[in-house]
Amino acid sequence: MITREEIRELMNQILERQGKRTVDDEGETLRSIGFRSLDFSELALRVERRIGHELNFDASMLRRISSVGDTLDFFEEVSRRA
Amino acid sequence: MPELMAGNRVFLDSAGVTWEELASRAMERGLGGGSASRIPRVAIIARDNAAAFEAVAVMARDRLDAVLLGYDRFSEGIRTLLVGSGYEVIEYPGSSTIAASGERVSNTMGRVGLLTSGTTGNPKLIRHTWETLFTVERATSHERRCWLIPYQVGTYAWFQLVTMGLFVAGQDLVPLKSEVSGAAFVETVFEYGVDCVSSTPTLWRLAFLEVPIQRLEEMQLRQITLGGEIIDQALLDRLRNLFPKTRISQVYASSEAGACIVVQDGKAGFPARMLDATSANAVQLKIQDGRLWVRSRKSMAAALGNNLQWIDTGDRVEQIGDRVFFLGRVEEGVINVGGTKLRAREIEEVILQHPSVLWCRVHPLRAPLVGNLPEADFVVTPKCLPPSDTELMAHCRGRLPEEGIPRFWNRLDSIPIQPSLKAKL
Numbered sequence: 001m002i003t004r005e006e007i008r009e010l011m012n013q014i015l016e017r018q019g020k021r022t023v024d025d026e027g028e029t030l031r032s033i034g035f036r037s038l039d040f041s042e043l044a045l046r047v048e049r050r051i052g053h054e055l056n057f058d059a060s061m062l063r064r065i066s067s068v069g070d071t072l073d074f075f076e077e078v079s080r081r082a
Numbered sequence: 083m084p085e086l087m088a089g090n091r092v093f094l095d096s097a098g099v100t101w102e103e104l105a106s107r108a109m110e111r112g113l114g115g116g117s118a119s120r121i122p123r124v125a126i127i128a129r130d131n132a133a134a135f136e137a138v139a140v141m142a143r144d145r146l147d148a149v150l151l152g153y154d155r156f157s158e159g160i161r162t163l164l165v166g167s168g169y170e171v172i173e174y175p176g177s178s179t180i181a182a183s184g185e186r187v188s189n190t191m192g193r194v195g196l197l198t199s200g201t202t203g204n205p206k207l208i209r210h211t212w213e214t215l216f217t218v219e220r221a222t223s224h225e226r227r228c229w230l231i232p233y234q235v236g237t238y239a240w241f242q243l244v245t246m247g248l249f250v251a252g253q254d255l256v257p258l259k260s261e262v263s264g265a266a267f268v269e270t271v272f273e274y275g276v277d278c279v280s281s282t283p284t285l286w287r288l289a290f291l292e293v294p295i296q297r298l299e300e301m302q303l304r305q306i307t308l309g310g311e312i313i314d315q316a317l318l319d320r321l322r323n324l325f326p327k328t329r330i331s332q333v334y335a336s337s338e339a340g341a342c343i344v345v346q347d348g349k350a351g352f353p354a355r356m357l358d359a360t361s362a363n364a365v366q367l368k369i370q371d372g373r374l375w376v377r378s379r380k381s382m383a384a385a386l387g388n389n390l391q392w393i394d395t396g397d398r399v400e401q402i403g404d405r406v407f408f409l410g411r412v413e414e415g416v417i418n419v420g421g422t423k424l425r426a427r428e429i430e431e432v433i434l435q436h437p438s439v440l441w442c443r444v445h446p447l448r449a450p451l452v453g454n455l456p457e458a459d460f461v462v463t464p465k466c467l468p469p470s471d472t473e474l475m476a477h478c479r480g481r482l483p484e485e486g487i488p489r490f491w492n493r494l495d496s497i498p499i500q501p502s503l504k505a506k507l
Contacts, residue, residue, distance in 0.1 A: 038485065041449045
């Protein structure tokens with residue numbers, strides 16, 4: 001199990017390690033903070049490692065993700081199902 | 083066959099023993115002594131270092147048709163391969179002796195078989211002759227030298243040094259005294275007055291990791307020879323700084339192709355002008371589809387009488403300007419990150435340029451959306467502060483495409499080394 005706050009923390013670590021600013025505002029878009037598909041993929045792996053299970057999701061679920069909040073919702077949901 | 087230097091010594095202990103004495107010991111222990119008209123065809127499985135040098139002394143003196151293998155590499159699968167290839171398998175020392183054994187007789191004197199490491203598949207039996215194994219005659223000054231021989235018994239690298247000990251005046255050999263480690267390597271150098279070291283880059287990295295730099299500086303080395311793995315610029319620079327007066331050679335060799343390239347200019351890779359060699363030269367090189375091909379008078383094909391055969395080395399190379407660089411084995415594949423294809427070696431080369439990184443390896447990590455992400459294992463140079471992931475990523479930025487920057491970094495305490503002295507990949 002992983003909390004929303006922990007997912008945000010992982011997300012911020014990924015941004016920070018690239019010298020990018022961290023985020024608090026869940027309304028910010030991924031594009032505006034420079035969170036790209038490579039970062040999303042890394043976040044998925046870090047969430048998997050934290051919960052000890054593989055995440056199962058199909059690509060169609062990703063289309064609706066555009067903001068930080070969407071990302072947190074997504075990982076909360078798929079990790080709950082894992 | 084080159085002339086035997088029966089008085090050269092092997093230092094199995096502090097006194098040293100000549101090849102002649104080694105052959106006599108082997109006779110006493112039942113190896114050798116067959117009639118001149120009957121050339122045994124044997125695979126000798128040496129139980130220890132002393133047995134290996136005794137066996138090779140007899141192989142050279144009596145021109146046996148033989149394979150020599152250390153006991154650590156022996157298995158039932160290997161026995162089957164050797165028997166199927168027509169060899170009588172003898173464990174030495176043991177109950178069986180060549181003189182007593184009888185069935186397998188050869189009509190080929192002085193043929194030397196060796197097994198490939200099998201790191202890229204099953205071990206293969208390669209047949210050479212003493213002439214094709216002996217490649218260093220022109221590179222040696224004939225002054226008295228004492229060489230460390232750290233390699234596994236019976237490998238191509240081991241035979242490279244053994245042939246020098248057998249056939250070049252004044253060349254003594256010192257096997258590694260205990261299990262492979264950087265500390266054992268350095269202590270053997272001091273204990274036996276070794277002044278020439280042939281090894282893989284990984285063994286040097288272990289020495290940097292395990293031995294204080296002041297102690298390394300005290301080594302009085304005339305010659306350092308590197309081979310068996312890709313040699314990166316960072317290691318060459320490190321060695322040059324530590325040993326400013328030592329000759330440093332990079333050798334590219336394989337069991338099949340023989341020793342093909344020797345470079346001494348302190349730069350990674352080799353000069354592209356070597357590709358211009360003609361059939362008048364002992365070695366010709368060409369790049370075809372990004373792979374290095376070799377035609378050599380010292381190859382296994384030459385041992386069978388075919389000097390003209392081109393051999394695919396299975397190594398990827400790239401020519402950049404007037405230099406050719408090694409990129410890794412063909413079968414090592416690429417890391418595909420969202421359609422961007424990268425070779426692990428290219429990423430490793432950049433990471434190794436970080437002053438705090440002594441060693442690293444990069445491998446793909448299966449990842450959603452993009453297929454793979456690169457992950458790096460690394461070892462930190464002693465007395466350096468371990469760099470953070472952030473620092474390592476910043477170092478890679480600008481030197482690698484975004485997709486090539488490892489996302490996961492694992493700091494290891496030591497370099498995982500194989501008995502072949504190569505790092506585990």
